[in-house]
Amino acid sequence: MSEAYFRVESGALGPEENFLSLDDILMSHEKLPVRTETAMPRLGAFFLERSGGAETDNAVPQGSKLELPLWLAKGLFDNKRRILSVELPKIYQEGWRTVFSADANVVDLHKMGPHFYGFGSQLLHFDSPENADISQSLLQTFIGRFRRIMDSSQNAYNEDTSVLVARLDEMERGLFQTGQKGLNDFQCWEKGQASQITASNLVQNYKKRKFTDLED
Amino acid sequence: MFCEKAMELVRELHRAPEGQLPAFNEDGLRQVLEEMKALYEQNQSDVNEAKSGGRSDLIPTIKFRHCSLLRNRRCTVAYLYDRLLRIRALRWEYGSVLPNALRFHMSAEEMEWFNNYKKSLATYMRSLGGDEGLDITQDMKPPKSLYIEFFLSGPMSKRLWRI
Numbered sequence: 001m002s003e004a005y006f007r008v009e010s011g012a013l014g015p016e017e018n019f020l021s022l023d024d025i026l027m028s029h030e031k032l033p034v035r036t037e038t039a040m041p042r043l044g045a046f047f048l049e050r051s052g053g054a055e056t057d058n059a060v061p062q063g064s065k066l067e068l069p070l071w072l073a074k075g076l077f078d079n080k081r082r083i084l085s086v087e088l089p090k091i092y093q094e095g096w097r098t099v100f101s102a103d104a105n106v107v108d109l110h111k112m113g114p115h116f117y118g119f120g121s122q123l124l125h126f127d128s129p130e131n132a133d134i135s136q137s138l139l140q141t142f143i144g145r146f147r148r149i150m151d152s153s154q155n156a157y158n159e160d161t162s163v164l165v166a167r168l169d170e171m172e173r174g175l176f177q178t179g180q181k182g183l184n185d186f187q188c189w190e191k192g193q194a195s196q197i198t199a200s201n202l203v204q205n206y207k208k209r210k211f212t213d214l215e216d
Numbered sequence: 217m218f219c220e221k222a223m224e225l226v227r228e229l230h231r232a233p234e235g236q237l238p239a240f241n242e243d244g245l246r247q248v249l250e251e252m253k254a255l256y257e258q259n260q261s262d263v264n265e266a267k268s269g270g271r272s273d274l275i276p277t278i279k280f281r282h283c284s285l286l287r288n289r290r291c292t293v294a295y296l297y298d299r300l301l302r303i304r305a306l307r308w309e310y311g312s313v314l315p316n317a318l319r320f321h322m323s324a325e326e327m328e329w330f331n332n333y334k335k336s337l338a339t340y341m342r343s344l345g346g347d348e349g350l351d352i353t354q355d356m357k358p359p360k361s362l363y364i365e366f367f368l369s370g371p372m373s374k375r376l377w378r379i
Contacts, residue, residue: 004305005235007298020294022230029223040276042262046217069217075283076276083276 012118013171023170027115028074028122031067033087038062040083070122077126086126088134089113097137104144109169116169117142145172153179157187218255218284221247222291229298235309237302240323245292252288255281303330307337308353 010027011018018024044051044058047066052059060066068076068084076083090096091112100107109116120138124131145168152164153176161180165173225244232238259281266274303326306314312334319327342349 004308005302006305007234007301008294019290020297022226022294022298025223025226025291025294026230038276039273040280041271041274042277043280071287072280072283075286076279083279 010118010171012115013121017122024118027118027170028070030113030115030119031069032073032089032123034066034068034073034084035087036060036062036064036066036084037081038083070119074122074125079127086128088123088128088130091116092120092123092130092134092137094130094133097133100137100141100144104141105148107141108167109145109172110167112169114170117171149176150179152176154183156180157183218251218281219287219291221251222288222295225295226291229295235302235305237299237306237318237321239321240299240326242323245295248288248292252285255285255288259285299326300329304333306330307334308356311353312338 007022008018008020010021010023012024012027017028039052039056039059039062041057041059043060044053044056047060047064050060050064050066052061073084073086077086113119117138120134124135128134149168149172152161156164161176165176168176221244225241225248228238228241228244259278262271262274262278262281265271266278303322306318307330310318314330322330337353341352344350344352
């Protein structure tokens, strides 16, 4: 891992995403169900099944149920709900919230939309009456899962971790990686490798690729 | 949906393992800028129609395109910025002369940025540590041993000291 590369971190767990964060851009690309509160002319091409056709100026009719990416929903939403109203995706609704409170560890958060916490936090912008419950659920779910993530990241040394991270969402995977790095650095220090001079990872990666270029 | 090409650029960078610099996607960038131009022109024309033709129902559509324009802008700026962060890391990890393979991955503007960064860093390093300057890209980790041996220059020279 390059030590001099400091990428822009995600801000999704806080009040606003970070504009320059690649993680946040990917997170806000995920979709959520919305309902149009007014017709939207000339956009019918994107939603062919719903389009009103040429007589309506190729409009997406009022009252259509669509799936839009978060960035678009955020941009078109206002508190008077003039253009669209937003529905909560299933995993943030009461049914799933009960599942999480029963046992947070069994759920495959990667399958549920790989940015469960970030996306859920940004959902709070849509002023749903369930916001308080959603935030509680996000917090309690994380508390329930954290212990296992910490334990597994600190005890898996030099082994295949794909099973351990399979059901973690992106934020949890980042945490796991940080834990692994700490573990590896500690092991390195214990073996006395900390004072040896080694080529930087970046340089090694480029040297490897160059060799294959020569082979081609 | 708009902004698909812009997302491709972001994904391409996100996929590259930490710190590695993929080739500059000039073609992709050009396509994003073209989409932005088309969106802008469609909005210009719809705004005129909304104002003079009384088509206020076009406003949600105009907003839709405007959001897409902002999104494209965000993706391109984040793409270019993240690449600069990786290029900056190259100076610290690789040194001031980059191998050809890496140079081919950079656009002309990025190369220029790299050269300017190198110059700023060099100027700064020369301003430290007296006459000769101090190369701060060496020895970035603190020493592991308890004692350091060093020679003094000048009148006390030819003697080995330890602290």
